[in-house]
Amino acid sequence: VSPFDWSSIDTSHLPSSYKTNSQQEEQLLQLADHFFQQYMHLCPDRKPLFIYPVNECGVQKFVSTTVRPTLLPFPDLYYWSGCASFVCDYLIMEPLKCPITPPSSLYSPTTILKYQRGNCFDFTVLLCSLLIGAGYDAYCVHGYATLEMCSLDQTQEVCPLLRKPPEVPEEEDPNKYRIRYPLEPQSKYELQQKAKEEEETESAQGEEIEEEVVTEETKPKRDPLHGLRVHAWVLVLPGKRKVPETFFINPFTGYQHSPTDECFLGIESIWNHRNYWVNMQDCRTGCKDLSFDLSDPICWEIMLSESNEPSQSSTESPTKGTDDMENEEIDMSFDMPLSWVAQIRISSREYENPFSRGKKVSLYDKAKLEKWAAYANEDGLVERLTVYADSDRTEELEVKEWFKHREDLLYMREVDKQTQLITDHFRPGHPLLLKAHSYTSLEPETGHTVEFYHTARVDGLWKRFENATEMTEYFMGREDFLHMRHIEFGEREKQMEKPGVRANANPRPIVQIKEYFNRNPEKPADEDIEQRIFMVLDDVIQLTYHLELHDTIASTVVFCRVIGREKREDEIFLSRENTVKYQPWSSEKHKNMLHLYDLLWELRAEQKDLKQLVRDSEAEMLNILTVREDEEANIKLSVSTYSTANREQQHE
Template sequence: MEMEDVSASEKLLPESYRSNSPEEIRLLAIAENFQRQYSHLCPDRKPLLLCPVNECGVKKFVSTSLRPPSTIHCELFEWQGCASFVADFLSLVPLDPPVELPKVLSSPNAVLQSQKATCFEYATLLCSLLVGEDYDAYCVSGYAVKEMCLLDQSLQECPLLDPEIKAVEDVTPEQKDQDDKYSVKLQMELKSRFLAEQEKKKREAEAALLEKQKRQEEKDQQLADPLRGLRVHCWVLVLSGCRDVQENFFIDPLTGISYPTNSDNFLGIESVWNNLNYYVNMQDCSNGCADMMFDLDDLKTWEPVLFGASSKKQLIQEVLKRKEAKLMGKGNLVQEDVPKVLEMPRSWVSSIAISAEALKNRWPGGKKVIRYKQAQLERFATSKRLYGVVKRLTKYKDQDCTEVAMVKEWYQDRSDFLEEKEVDNVNEITTERFRRGRKRHLLFFRVKSLTVGTEVEMHFSSARVDDLVRRVLSPKEFIELYEGRSDFLQYRHVYFEKEIQLLSENSRNEEAPILKVVERFHRNCSKPANEDVAERVFLISEKLIELTYHLTEDRLIPSKISFIKPLDSEKGSAQEFSLDMISTFQVDLSEKPFTAVTLHKMLVELMEVEEKVIHQIMRSVKEMRDIVTLREKENKEMKLWNRAAALVRSRKRKKGNGELKNILRKYLSEEIDEDQDVKKEGLNPYFDIETEEKVKIIQEQYMKDIAEVEKTQECLKMKLHELRKTSGAAPPAALRRHKNPS
């Protein structure tokens, strides 16, 4: 029964799969003759992979198995995208036995359909894609280390764990004090540059020695491979000269990673081939591939099967010569007769087609797991994405991967705009990153557990009205950073009397008294420096207000003013005012000092500002509590976007939105897009809750306007009716104009 199914499936394949053309038969004869001569001249070397059978059991020359496709997908325009797709889309079938060449080499179409392939079928598909994108690419048959042949990446560092990528630095008062431009700069310490360079070289040498010892220990831990140098592997060689490739390099098709040609992972090369010719390596590989030359036109180092056939390099040179001759006006000259040689026949493989669905759901079974050194990376297809997870990286503390140290997840199409989430179990830190367009313009959210309480940090986009960029709340401190404010405020630091809990259930009823508020301002060039406040401090518990002005030119100390609030300041007045409550320091003694009236006015204004600042701080704390509560709710009620469904719903509601759009044009004085309802569905990343509230206000105003118009119409009708009764004549033209006031 199985044989009948196989034969039926073979009948559906093109004729080129089931038979050979005369050119292919001639090429097979040449290949067999070449194999006999090669075995006779090089008896110590293994046979070459020249004519394996395809999925129909028909012998085919390996070069004819390459079929350069023409793709329309932008992801496959570069070699990185092609290598990544092949590595993700296929699952490895190891060679059995691992020291012998495969007897079957299926077509790229069959491989794409089954999503299972040997390393040779991996390389054939990848090389076909690269040649189709005009790369000078070749399949390489040779020998590699065990880990590469078996796709074992457990000894490699995960590429997503980059030590150079640092987390966002914390904002602490100590750091701010160090960066304060008014702090006294320390005297430069005199040091020898020579000694510093020697110390640096010594540290680098020690680090290199430690790294070498670490690698040696890892190698010693590995079991010695008895088949080292004998394991057969196939990969891809990309030569320089095309597509701005400057240097030759290898690509491992199993992982999609590029390597230099002198990499220790590759132990030797038997042959290389592309869709134009097949070349046998005649160089010594006792030192691996480090000393090899890849000039395929050099007959001393590479022996071609089809002698005289055109190579990629020769074709490029011929095209350039023809262009040059055409420019010089020699295009009609008769070319010299060149003896004809056997060129590579046309590929027997049907056109390779990669669908957009295959690119989207590229992992076999909807999921792919890669194990690295003390880490594991999971990738998910669209149909297998639980809670919108695209990929998950798990880092472990030990080599056996038993204790989790950190979990990082990447998301897509979530209703809460979440893109990344990292849970650090060692430091007890949870970090979330959002894309633009979220409510309250939140971009970054981090919760860190401290010995006492927690620290909450938030970053915001520049779309906020108050120009808030960053906010950090520790148990007894609160920091806000601003950018681009009209009042030049850049920094606010608040000290509380007791701890503030955002994550507790009773946190909303708690109000922590404020002890101190420190505000810093950028320089306002429209004011003199001695009138432009640089720092404003409200010592609420001590009833003090301190002002520090910006430095003037050629001065080391700024001017300062200190106010003592009167006893009845809590009532909002400053009637009990005296000069004893003021302490001033003016750097420039030639300037006229402040008068008592001016100082009294400044004190009253500062007391009003203090009340506003306290109110703003309470609002900020409340906003942070609301954000924390909202995040807890969103994590419990997570939803994914369905863009197609949102568009369908929006089109159904378009008919009833004409009047609302007219009112929006009237009150917002701008053209409303025809897809405003689509934006409200969440398709527009910049639609937030503020716009929604504005729409509600406009709707209410619209209803009020309609009611007033109807009331006016009723009044006019009543007056018109009375006029008709009294006069019995037609109404005047002025009233006729108001007959339809709408």
């Protein structure tokens, strides 16, 4: 891509404040020049300050007046993360012409937004304007950073979406009263074997060291300009907007960094819309030891003396308009002029379609992240993360996709490229109450795991797994304390299999149904069933009861079919031959055959109901697959009534 020619931009339509300086601005420039001369005289070994570059019209402007605090009417831009994400997505990064010196010009945020490109200083001023407008105590920073940060090279970094939160190690309290046992006798043979194993591990470690040397050779060589590369970023101080601690924002990526991050190598100066500070602290160890107390004259040399430091002032109301914030009285020895920049405006169309090139691609270590604007893709795809097995990004391991505005409420899809397992995630509100669906094919009985929003279901079902031979259902919050049901199926009769016949027309025979129940504290343990098994083909019913606190063997009851007796649907034959029970702690009623007869009647009726529930579950799975297949074949995107840009596209 050919570089953009900034000299060809049209500046004739710009306001007069861009082309001339007011009397107050001229006085400010004189003060800035006097401050600059004193600084160079007292600190001759330091680099020149970035304090009054020219704007797009070739007019010198003090950097603080280029910051235009603005609160835009978009909810996401009320938070620092939304502002940072918008700036890094909306603008195209341009490197500095000279990597070791700041630019000679600093264009207005309005011009930068119009052409959607800029260097790190342009990014920083725009982001700082939005953050101050949103009520943050934010500052533009002129400093030094690593080559990777200055050039937006993230190929050696882990993608932020793949970073795992740091694990907090559990501290083990040493027991000083621990009993010390005598040492056990050791075998000489075992000691010899251990010595051999240690030798083998040492040789293996030597091979690992060689591999590490190879990997070090593949790493980029040390930058000859390390510590000299100029970069600009945003500093956010605590206090306002309930910010707990100081942090940096890299405007190229929009990511938050700690001041102790080794990517930041030093700071020359910082500024906001009110003042300008020069760092007087040693930066040989980077920024990790810097103090950001701007009221400390030893650490920070302020240009315009103030009675109230910005870092100590009370939190401004973020709902104030830009003009109100500019007209506030600031107690200074010199009144800071209003910003010469016109009001920053972003239309709904520009906000909803931030990518000037259609999409944004970011490369990381063994990963690639792609972003699109909403409605740019017909399937609603807005973000895709591809994870690779190698640093050259040739072999795909996993793909994650995020969607927006889909009527089927699909918002994320995970694809395991090794197993071809696809997992779809849905927002609440799907007609089938779907939460997640894992599959390799939308064909029936090929292995499907479906999760539901169980609080919206009557039966409390939250997960179901089904393949050709079994089905497992998991429940939560049921009154009967059922938490799992497992069904085993047999093979279909081959003579009934015909091409074109649906699976529900030839149901699979049910071999066995197992149900598992949680403990019901209102019942005695020997009356509270923990597991019941219905062996449908063998006509066997087995009950296992919960254990009491000190019991070791559970009470059981087994009803078997009498050998040699034909089975009849409406007949129950009960005798001591077909009943096996072990209830050591049971009451007298459990030993009564009449009680067992009534129990068997209930179980027969429940078995019949269970078989119907299984058929209903099979039908529900078939319906889910049919609906999902139709949704994927006919993807529809919903358009919000508040989306101005997309309503215009629909009318067109």
